[in-house]
Amino acid sequence: xxxxxxxxxxxxxxxxxxxxxxxxxxxxxxxxxxxxxxxxxxxxxxxxxxxxxxxxxxxxxxxxxxxxxxxxxxxxxxxxxxxxxxxxxxxxxxxxxxxxxxxxxxxxxxxxxxxxxxxxxxxxxxxxxxxxxxxxxxxxxxxxxxxxxxxxxxxxxxxxxxxxxxxxxxxxxxxxxxxxxxxxxxxxxxxxxxxxxxxxxxxxxxxxxxxxxxxxxxxxxxxxxxxxxxxxxxxxxxxxxxxxxxxxxxxxxxxxxxxxxxxxxxxxxxxxxxxxxxxxxxxxx
Numbered sequence: 001x002x003x004x005x006x007x008x009x010x011x012x013x014x015x016x017x018x019x020x021x022x023x024x025x026x027x028x029x030x031x032x033x034x035x036x037x038x039x040x041x042x043x044x045x046x047x048x049x050x051x052x053x054x055x056x057x058x059x060x061x062x063x064x065x066x067x068x069x070x071x072x073x074x075x076x077x078x079x080x081x082x083x084x085x086x087x088x089x090x091x092x093x094x095x096x097x098x099x100x101x102x103x104x105x106x107x108x109x110x111x112x113x114x115x116x117x118x119x120x121x122x123x124x125x126x127x128x129x130x131x132x133x134x135x136x137x138x139x140x141x142x143x144x145x146x147x148x149x150x151x152x153x154x155x156x157x158x159x160x161x162x163x164x165x166x167x168x169x170x171x172x173x174x175x176x177x178x179x180x181x182x183x184x185x186x187x188x189x190x191x192x193x194x195x196x197x198x199x200x201x202x203x204x205x206x207x208x209x210x211x212x213x214x215x216x217x218x219x220x221x222x223x224x225x226x227x228x229x230x231x232x233x234x235x236x237x238x239x240x241x242x243x244x245x246x247x248x249x250x251x252x253x254x255x256x257x258x259x260x261x262x263x264x265x266x267x268x269x270x271x272x273x274x275x276x277x278x279x280x281x282x283x284x285x
């Protein structure tokens with residue numbers, strides 16, 4: 001099982017993510033990782049509560065998170081795969097910490113639709129708050145590939161527009177479906193067909209959507225890896241997703257979370273490479 005990316009992270013990947021808030025990364029994980037995770041996904045689907053926490057989207061679709069806390073392939077993947085390095089290099093971080101993982105499996109003919117949303121419920125602010133969605137099955141238009149509004153994350157960051165507990169309670173997304181045919185809409189809709197071992201990296205503030213699975217034979221399975229980089233800071237607010245096993249409201253607002261058992265460091269930029277991240281104090285000076 002590969003510990004380094006099968007293909008290098010390129011300057012084009014970095015620039016695309018910086019501009020669009022989402023980038024497709026082809027064939028970063030080898031067949032052995034995929035096969036073991038596929039088998040584990042079937043086990044999780046058979047008894048979700050025995051493996052992790054089920055969320056609001058669990059039902060017609062398997063939706064189970066915090067799998068990495070238990071010994072097994074999901075923990076091995078968090079610490080032993082190149083996921084942390086891939087994320088760190090694309091987002092230009094020097095340190096990457098694990099937050100949580102989330103398995104999604106839409107079985108054939110599942111009606112489960114994920115309406116347009118962003119993952120605003122993470123208890124962090126900043127720019128280095130990425131989500132690496134690893135394909136464990138073929139993903140296509142029929143079985144529910146994910147669509148994104150490229151570049152919208154920059155609007156959210158620049159204006160402080162976050163809906164829900166992390167925002168002011170008034171912000172709402174526009175009707176993205178109505179904007180699809182609007183030639184004056186300033187953002188692009190992007191999506192990709194994926195093969196097992198491909199991944200899509202996207203920012204926590206980028207809107208995304210997936211329809212139900214219309215295939216009568218092919219499940220759509222993906223493992224989302226949620227991580228934080230150097231430019232991520234505590235946002236202790238009621239209603240936000242806590243770190244499993246930690247009291248969110250006692251965390252220091254605006255400070256970077258210290259690495260530890262619950263937010264472990266899973267990748268560091270090698271010492272012989274120049275630093276990519278400039279701390280806020282240095283930026284201010």
